[in-house]
């Protein structure tokens with residue numbers, strides 16, 4: 345394999361119901377920086393059925409080129425039909441880097457494509473960079489076995505691929521007059537060639553903890569001691585109209601549902617206010633919340649790493665502090681006679 | 688119906704703790720366990736077998752100690768276990784892992800044709816979730832990831848109905864058999880193992896294969912050599928400045944915090960009720 349045959353940075357544009365997923369737009373922002381450093385074009389590849397109108401948006405968010413494949417078999421995401429499209433494009437145009445959102449579909453597609461291209465794939469990346477001299481993608485993720493990050497490289501295979509966590513990269517401001525090129529490609533495939541069928545899609549947000557959209561999150565950790573004390577977290581959240589989140593240890597203990605876990609293997613959240621109470625601040629947790637606007641940490645250990653990411657920290661016993669906070673908020677509400685709202 | 692479940696031995700991350708001061712792993716108490724998602728995968732195979740009949744094999748790649756996770760799977764209800772173990776497998780990333788496992792699956796398939804493969808959604812030590820779809824591609828069968836329910840198995844038509852979890856809800860999928868599923872934890876509850884299973888597990892000896900027992904293996908695709916990804920460097924992430932620590936008595940700290948929050952009008956205001 346001649347590595348120099350491969351040029352350009354690509355982003356998988358995931359779409360559902362004629363809407364582009366947020367993470368794809370974020371990756372166009374991140375990909376733009378990589379492409380500029382490497383002095384190559386940034387491309388988005390868009391697969392679907394009648395999705396051409398979305399190409400303009402891909403350009404507005406930073407792409408120079410949109411590779412577009414439209415076909416009835418691409419109406420809903422399916423591994424086999426989508427990978428046919430991606431394989432066709434990747435073999436023909438040979439990008440050096442491909443980024444995918446770490447969503448169920450993005451991960452599924454990337455894993456299958458990596459196998460067929462016999463190339464490396466880094467999962468759940470939270471930091472991206474390139475080395476200009478070697479042109480290597482530096483995809484970093486929390487390492488197993490420490491509060492440290494590991495940078496994963498793929499030296500001898502192309503394209504270099506990574507899935508990237510939603511909400512850790514920033515999308516650019518869309519520029520409606522940005523110019524770009526749309527390249528349409530065809531795949532020859534029949535519905536009978538695809539061994540799975542999507543019979544029904546059910547939107548069910550009731551089970552979601554709504555953490556992703558919450559303005560304020562009260563997140564409690566193992567430091568709350570037991571399930572009974574953990575009720576303080578719920579009470580504070582109720583008082584101020586916040587959503588409740590937790591660390592993995594809390595979820596494993598059965599105090600919260602998995603949907604409420606914040607971190608590398610849970611949700612990434614970016615609320616305006618994030619309370620971290622009785623949480624040590626392990627890196628797997630911190631990567632999921634550090635982009636919150638205003639972080640308040642309460643921990644009895646002054647050296648807990650959570651204080652490094654906190655805007656304000658209180659060193660002390662949560663069992664003492666949280667009831668006082670609840671009382672203060674209740675008093676405030678009683679005095680002014682209102683509810684908390686967040687703008 | 689013959690189902691093969693891929694099971695991995697992992698360190699129990701619930702018990703090993705990272706020392707926040709040194710950033711290192713506290714290995715003193717790091718028992719190895721069956722990857723929790725894989726336990727649910729075995730349980731699901733047991734549920735399917737109750738309806739369809741047939742048998743369940745489990746397959747693991749790892750050091751000789753990984754026999755323990757095969758015994759654990761027998762306890763849950765698997766009938767047969769295979770361990771592939773060889774120094775040539777060591778240091779494999781997901782691409783090399785799916786390569787080795789698929790070579791073993793091909794051998795199993797020769798003796799007992801495989802109708803379904805089940806993997807966990809991901810292994811808790813690496814958290815990639817890439818091995819399952821990789822195996823599916825190499826076996827040339829469709830993968831269905833993030834499965835939360837196996838709704839129906841139709842052996843006559845050779846199809847299966849599956850619920851697959853999405854970001855906002857789920858989708859109902861019909862797949863041809865054979866296929867590969869990766870399962871979420873919510874797919875089932877692990878049941879208590881019946882006594883006969885425990886006894887069987889205690890004395891069970893898995894079938895053990897080395898590289899030479901597998902056919903058509905390209906050694907260059909195994910282990911560290913066959914892994915396109917490498918760890919370039921490890922680093923402590925740049926520490927953000929960290930904010931202010933509030934001083935004084937607890938009451939004092941709490942009222943300081945309230946003041947700060949109330950000042951943040953752009954974040955937080957109180958709306959008088961009508």
Ligand SMILES: Cc1cc2nc3c(=O)[nH]c(=O)nc-3n(C[C@H](O)[C@H](O)[C@H](O)COP(=O)(O)OP(=O)(O)OC[C@H]3O[C@@H](n4cnc5c(N)ncnc54)[C@H](O)[C@@H]3O)c2cc1C
Pocket residue numbers: 488489564565566567568569590591592593594605606607608609610621622623624625626627628629632642643644645648660661662663700705811812813814
């Ligand atoms: C592969 C992998 C993936 C992971 N993914 C995630 C993830 O997605 N999300 C996640 O959260 N974790 C994840 N973890 C786990 C993570 O490494 C930590 O173990 C976990 O976040 C710690 O949870 P904790 O802070 O609640 O508990 P601990 O680390 O036990 O911290 C408890 C804290 O509470 C403080 N405390 C105790 N008593 C009090 C008191 N009375 N008042 C105030 N403070 C008190 C202590 O000082 C301590 O700092 C993952 C780990 C691995 C290996």
Ligand SMILES: Nc1ncnc2c1ncn2[C@@H]1O[C@H](COP(=O)(O)O)[C@@H](O)[C@H]1O
Pocket residue numbers: 692693694695696722724725746747748749781784788805806807808809810811813814815816817818819
């Ligand atoms: N060494 C292994 N032996 C057997 N199965 C494995 C192994 N590694 C991964 N798997 C399977 O692949 C799934 C996903 O693992 P991973 O891609 O490493 O997160 C696991 O839940 C297992 O079912």
